[in-house]
Amino acid sequence: xxxxxxxxxxxxxxxxxxxxxxxxxxxxxxxxxxxxxxxxxxxxxxxxxxxxxxxxxxxxxxxxxxxxxxxxxxxxxxxxxxxxxxxxxxxxxxxxxxxxxxxxxxxxxxxxxxxxxxxxxxxxxxxxxxxxxxxxxxxxxxxxxxxxxxxxxxxxxxxxxxxxxxxxxxxxxxxxxxxxxxxxxxxxxxxxxxxxxxxxxxxxxxxxxxxxxxxxxxxxxxxxxxxxxxxxxxxxxxx
Amino acid sequence: xxxxxxxxxxxxxxxxxxxxxxxxxxxxxxxxxxxxxxxxxxxxxxxxxxxxxxxxxxxxxxxxxxxxxxxxxxxxxxxxxxxxxxxxxxxxxxxxxxxxxxxxxxxxxxxxxxxxxxxxxxxxxxxxxxxxxxxxxxxxxxxxxxxxxxxxxxxxxxxxxxxxxxxxxxxxxxxxxxxxxxxxxxxxxxxxxxxxxxxxxxxxxxxxxxxxxxxxxxxxxxxxxxxxxxxxxxxxxxxxxxxxxxxxxxxxxxxxxxxxxxxxxxxxx
Numbered sequence: 001x002x003x004x005x006x007x008x009x010x011x012x013x014x015x016x017x018x019x020x021x022x023x024x025x026x027x028x029x030x031x032x033x034x035x036x037x038x039x040x041x042x043x044x045x046x047x048x049x050x051x052x053x054x055x056x057x058x059x060x061x062x063x064x065x066x067x068x069x070x071x072x073x074x075x076x077x078x079x080x081x082x083x084x085x086x087x088x089x090x091x092x093x094x095x096x097x098x099x100x101x102x103x104x105x106x107x108x109x110x111x112x113x114x115x116x117x118x119x120x121x122x123x124x125x126x127x128x129x130x131x132x133x134x135x136x137x138x139x140x141x142x143x144x145x146x147x148x149x150x151x152x153x154x155x156x157x158x159x160x161x162x163x164x165x166x167x168x169x170x171x172x173x174x175x176x177x178x179x180x181x182x183x184x185x186x187x188x189x190x191x192x193x194x195x196x197x198x199x200x201x202x203x204x205x206x207x208x209x210x211x212x213x214x215x216x217x218x219x220x221x222x223x224x225x226x227x228x229x230x231x232x233x234x235x236x237x238x239x
Numbered sequence: 240x241x242x243x244x245x246x247x248x249x250x251x252x253x254x255x256x257x258x259x260x261x262x263x264x265x266x267x268x269x270x271x272x273x274x275x276x277x278x279x280x281x282x283x284x285x286x287x288x289x290x291x292x293x294x295x296x297x298x299x300x301x302x303x304x305x306x307x308x309x310x311x312x313x314x315x316x317x318x319x320x321x322x323x324x325x326x327x328x329x330x331x332x333x334x335x336x337x338x339x340x341x342x343x344x345x346x347x348x349x350x351x352x353x354x355x356x357x358x359x360x361x362x363x364x365x366x367x368x369x370x371x372x373x374x375x376x377x378x379x380x381x382x383x384x385x386x387x388x389x390x391x392x393x394x395x396x397x398x399x400x401x402x403x404x405x406x407x408x409x410x411x412x413x414x415x416x417x418x419x420x421x422x423x424x425x426x427x428x429x430x431x432x433x434x435x436x437x438x439x440x441x442x443x444x445x446x447x448x449x450x451x452x453x454x455x456x457x458x459x460x461x462x463x464x465x466x467x468x469x470x471x472x473x474x475x476x477x478x479x480x481x482x483x484x485x486x487x488x489x490x491x492x493x494x495x496x497x498x499x500x501x502x503x504x505x506x507x508x
Contacts, residue, residue, distance in 0.1 A: 111352075113348060113352040116305055116352065117353075120305065120344075120345065120346040120348070121345075121414070121418065122342055127369050131365070132354050136356060
């Protein structure tokens with residue numbers, strides 16, 4: 001352990017890189033997931049097909065190979081991505097493809113009756129989605145989103161393969177220079193575990209907030225201590 | 240009143256507010272509606288009765304564009320739902336045209352379908368804001384007035400989950416009325432309720448039917464209720480209208496054996 005101690009600041013620098021990549025990639029994955037889910041639910045066959053093609057391509061092939069493609073092969077076609085850009089792009093599109101199925105299933109989980117009510121009330125389609133369907137579907141998505149976020153954290157170690165100095169990359173460097181790997185990889189394992197716990201905790205907070213937004217929180221429902229005037233976030237009612 | 244209903248019964252005039260001609264619909268090869276014609280005059284209250292699966296609910300869903308017929312014409316006021324006039328000819332039209340054409344129609348569902356994350360007031364108010372383009376204040380005060388009419392003003396800040404089924408259905412009725420429809424569709428609105436809650440909803444509907452000049456199309460299994468408020472009753476069986484006439488005839492002295500058999504079964508419950 002003592003031999004590793006001087007390297008700890010160096011490792012913590014890696015934590016920062018890992019978290020940056022993770023958050024950037026998930027920030028890309030969420031809009032990608034929504035876009036792909038909409039494509040899959042489109043009334044147009046070509047859109048459904050295109051969405052399905054993208055999803056199956058990213059789900060169905062090795063992420064490592066995709067990463068090498070983005071980093072080593074795309075430059076041959078004149079597209080030069082920095083290692084960080086390549087890493088974020090591949091991680092984001094991968095996770096986005098997986099998560100699009102969660103988004104789709106959550107939107108589908110809202111009963112046909114709710115959708116039919118928006119039609120029978122002649123509600124504009126955008127309002128129907130943003131204010132009726134989404135507030136009910138979003139809470140369903142949050143627990144799987146927590147999964148996706150933690151997976152993304154672990155998944156992000158892949159970017160060390162394209163020279164990004166994240167936590168895993170730096171652990172490898174230290175192990176090589178010390179000639180022993182046990183302590184440093186043990187330490188890194190603990191760091192990943194701690195990060196994952198923190199992310200899971202953050203998602204629990206997010207879940208509570210989304211539930212409150214969507215009018216789902218139970219203290220308000222009971223009406224015991226509070227009498228809520230409105231259950232819906234202000235943004236839901238904008239014109 | 241008597242003169243009005245008598246006039247309303249001559250419903251096959253072109254002045255009818257809703258007209259269906261030659262409506263046909265199959266689901267998975269099963270014929271649900273088989274060449275159905277239906278006319279509704281402005282202000283007329285029409286009750287649809289018949290065994291489940293006979294196509295009554297499908298007729299309602301078609302009148303508001305939730306289900307598209309395989310064949311036939313649907314006219315609402317002066318617009319055809321799935322067709323438009325071009326060079327004097329009727330040509331098929333799409334979803335966008337249908338959205339405009341079905342605007343005079345409102346519907347109340349068996350399962351209420353209130354928005355669970357909105358309060359009762361928001362359920363009634365928001366469609367008025369979105370569709371009638373009223374200010375939130377104006378819509379809010381109209382919504383409160385409607386909730387008062389259905390006897391729920393003191394529950395206006397509760398969400399559907401905090402209300403009984405009967406209360407939820409009354410909110411749903413207020414919500415539909417808020418959009419000032421000319422035709423209201425009621426799809427077995429008491430069938431999902433506990434028996435003791437049926438009365439309060441029927442009372443609201445009865446008051447509404449007697450007070451308004453809206454046309455109403457009701458699918459119901461409550462025969463006394465149908466007899467009370469309907470100008471005309473249509474008996475459905477196996478995707479066809481088998482008998483049509485005033486409630487005093489169809490419900491009391493039916494001509495068709497199928498109607499007699501159905502009414503006997505309902506009354507023996």
